[in-house]
Amino acid sequence: MRNTILLFVSIFIISSCNKEESNPHNETEYKQKMREFVIGISQYSKSTNPNFLIIPQNGIELVSSNGDVSGQPHKAYLDAIDANGQEDLFYGYDKDDQATSETVNSYLKELLNISKNHGNKILVTDYCSTPSKMTNSYFENNNAGYVSFAANRRELDNIPTFPTSINQENNSVITNISQVKNFLYLINPSNFSSKTDFINAVTATNYDLLIMDLFFNDVKAFTSSEIAQLKNKANGGKRLVVSYMSIGEAEDYRYYWQTSWNTNKPAWLDTENPDWAGNYKVKYWNTEWQNIIYGNDNSYLKKILNTNFDGVYLDIIDAFKYYE
Numbered sequence: 001m002r003n004t005i006l007l008f009v010s011i012f013i014i015s016s017c018n019k020e021e022s023n024p025h026n027e028t029e030y031k032q033k034m035r036e037f038v039i040g041i042s043q044y045s046k047s048t049n050p051n052f053l054i055i056p057q058n059g060i061e062l063v064s065s066n067g068d069v070s071g072q073p074h075k076a077y078l079d080a081i082d083a084n085g086q087e088d089l090f091y092g093y094d095k096d097d098q099a100t101s102e103t104v105n106s107y108l109k110e111l112l113n114i115s116k117n118h119g120n121k122i123l124v125t126d127y128c129s130t131p132s133k134m135t136n137s138y139f140e141n142n143n144a145g146y147v148s149f150a151a152n153r154r155e156l157d158n159i160p161t162f163p164t165s166i167n168q169e170n171n172s173v174i175t176n177i178s179q180v181k182n183f184l185y186l187i188n189p190s191n192f193s194s195k196t197d198f199i200n201a202v203t204a205t206n207y208d209l210l211i212m213d214l215f216f217n218d219v220k221a222f223t224s225s226e227i228a229q230l231k232n233k234a235n236g237g238k239r240l241v242v243s244y245m246s247i248g249e250a251e252d253y254r255y256y257w258q259t260s261w262n263t264n265k266p267a268w269l270d271t272e273n274p275d276w277a278g279n280y281k282v283k284y285w286n287t288e289w290q291n292i293i294y295g296n297d298n299s300y301l302k303k304i305l306n307t308n309f310d311g312v313y314l315d316i317i318d319a320f321k322y323y324e
Contacts, residue, residue, distance in 0.1 A: 023323070024285065030320040031067050033285040034059065035077045037247065037293075038314065042080035044294045045301060045312065053177055053242060053311025055123065057085030059318035060111040063118075069110040073118055082177050083121035085313060086112055089148075090140050092127030096154055099133075109144060121177045122146040123209075125185050127154050131162050138167045147209075149185050157188035159201060166206060171235040174208045177311075180240065183209035187244045189216055199229050206233045209240045211313050214304055218253045224308040231310075240310040245300055247293050248316025252278040256292050256300065284319055 024030045042054045056062070063078055064071035089108055093100035116122050124146045126137040134150035141148035148167070152160045168181040184207040192198040195216050202210060210230060215221050222230075230241050250257070250269060261269060268286035273279040282289050294301035304312055 023283070028067065030323045031062055034248075034317060034320045035062050035074065037284055037290060038062075038317070039076060039080040040290070041247070041294050041301060041312070041314070045305060048305050051176075051310075052305070053082045053240070054080060054314070055083040055085055055242065055311060056081055056314045056317040058087060058315075059320065060084060060086060060108060060115070062317065062320075063111055063114045069107070069114075073114050075118075078115060078118040078120065081115075081120060082311070083123055084112060084115045085123045085125065086146075087125045088127060089124045089146075090126050090128075090137050091133055091150075092154075096127040097129050097133060112146070116145060121180060123180075123183060124148040126150050128152065134160075134162060138163075142168075147180055147183060149183050151185060155188050156185050157191050159184060159186065159205060169206050170208070171206065171233065171237040172208070173238040174240055175238070177209075177240065180208040182207055183211060185211045187211060187213045189213070192216075195220070195222065195226060199226060202230050203232050204234050206235050206237065207239055208237075209242065211242050211244060214243045214245075214300075214307065214309075215255075221303065222307060224306070227308050242311040242313050243304045243307070243309040244313045244315060245293070245304065246279075246315040248282065248284055248319030249273060249276075249279045250282050250289070250292075252280070254300075281319065281322055283323075 024033050038054065038056055045052045045054065061067040063074060063084070065074045086108060088100055089105060089112075090100055091097065093104050112122050122145070124141050126141070126148060128134050128137055128150055129152035134152065137150045138148055150160065152158070152162070166182055170181060172179060174180060184202070184205065186202070189198045189212075192201065198216065212230070227241055231238055233239055266288060268283040268289040270281035270283060273281065284290070291299065293299060296302065301312065
């Protein structure tokens, strides 16, 4: 009996030590592992800058304790974030420039409102290009109490020319996410010939918030002085500037990618996304992957913090759905 007990204890200890490297055991735990990842990112960044914004995009089920509209608000997660980004709420869920079904829209709004009622900002990106639909997107989101951007290209590589006067344009000095009335989502600068061209185009606008990439065309990082320039509106106001960062997929065009991974994948690297070449699913609960993202001076998030961005826009939060 004693030997049996010792064997059980040994197995338990080994299992406990390897827990963070093993797969979560059920669907609920996949969600919780993502919550813990985001909370860790928040704690790390806010220890450096208490005003640093944490904005997860999609995966809105995480705001509920059971991942459903029937659950209680997940306070620890909601306290760790400052806003929620949501794509395709009114347009683009099934097809760009096509209205999202009422069923999907209502489901998402119920969950988004859990976060909104907790005091977090809701930032919606609808994908529509017909002017009447873009106008309707702004109208519907405003009625729901959300801030929105009608993106006329899924690639997010341009500044829309419609409407000619941007939605709720103002000359305010924006210092807090609560003041934001509109935003520009421009993470793909491939249509701009240089950093200077990109900066000039953005500073000619009056958006309250800019979501962009740390890198220009995946190669050269913007500097803190360039980010300071981008915070200027054309009309004399100021905007917030937030950096995009994917935490649910690895991208083979990022600085951290090692060519050896093409033939000898690390334990956390999973299958390629069939819809986005060069993007790979990751076991996001794995310590090695998380160390790439945050928690040390060589991490992705540290580079963003050092460049004086006002926050981070976390993508592929809904990676838990792939593993569920």
